Amino acid sequence: MFTCRGEIRRASLLETSNGGAQHAIPFFRRVSSFLWTSCSMFPRRHLKLLLIGNAGVGKSALMNQYVNSRFSNHYRATIGADFFTKEVRVDEKLVTVQIWDTAGTERFQSLGAALYRGTACCLLVFDVTSPNSFQSLETWHKEFLVQAEPADPDTFPFVVIANKTDLDERQVSPRHAQEWCSVYRAEYFEASAKEAFNVDEAFLCAIRLGLKNHQEPDNAQNSLTLSPQVEVKQKGKCEC
Numbered sequence: 690m691f692t693c694r695g696e697i698r699r700a701s702l703l704e705t706s707n708g709g710a711q712h713a714i715p716f717f718r719r720v721s722s723f724l725w726t727s728c729s730m731f732p733r734r735h736l737k738l739l740l741i742g743n744a745g746v747g748k749s750a751l752m753n754q755y756v757n758s759r760f761s762n763h764y765r766a767t768i769g770a771d772f773f774t775k776e777v778r779v780d781e782k783l784v785t786v787q788i789w790d791t792a793g794t795e796r797f798q799s800l801g802a803a804l805y806r807g808t809a810c811c812l813l814v815f816d817v818t819s820p821n822s823f824q825s826l827e828t829w830h831k832e833f834l835v836q837a838e839p840a841d842p843d844t845f846p847f848v849v850i851a852n853k854t855d856l857d858e859r860q861v862s863p864r865h866a867q868e869w870c871s872v873y874r875a876e877y878f879e880a881s882a883k884e885a886f887n888v889d890e891a892f893l894c895a896i897r898l899g900l901k902n903h904q905e906p907d908n909a910q911n912s913l914t915l916s917p918q919v920e921v922k923q924k925g926k927c928e929c
Contacts, residue, residue, distance in 0.1 A: 733783040736899045737807050738892070740790050741829045742814035743822040747852040748790045750882035751814065755892045756788065760883050779896050786896060805837035809899030810846045812891070813875065815866075817851050818858045823866065830873060846898035847875035850891050855881040 740748040749771065754760050756773040772789040789804060805811075811833050815822040830847065839845040849870050851861065863879060870877040876898070878891040 735785045737787045739808040740812045746816040754882045802836045809903035810895040812848045814850045823861045848895045849875045
């Protein structure tokens, strides 16, 4: 079996001012590296996921927990946008997943169209201790459909993550959140980035829904296909 060394890569988009104009500037840094092994018997796909929601709901924490199995109590606001790329194996497919985390503030909404387009599945995140973050889901849902312009807005897949369920100060009930998801036809997960509860399951559901939505030919990639040595858990609650 051929073995090569690969990397999880992280990139960020920062808005800077140049004569009053705002620009998105990409930069890359190595986050970690690990061994990947070739599994040419599996088709390889590329997929883009997007996390949106109010600032402070834990989007970055969820992404970091899923990609790196790490959590930090130190809050650092995302500036512009940030993403990780991760290789996973799902349903006999090798999937290169690009996960974008966006700033939940109006200041950076000018990046919306460029960031949202090409997304295969959108993850809407709210904080169960913040009713305002839950009420904002409708705004984020609408903005995504306007900015991303999916081919069929009525069937585009959404996954809602109710984050911070480890906290005692809960103010948004599961029933209320599930009713909202029923109206908007979104999958629903109660999760905790801190305790790694339901994080893998939520992302796996989003990947599966994205694969159904994103019709990329399996044979469009190079013959050499790479996958992580550790397989993502095949466990989830969504209808996918």
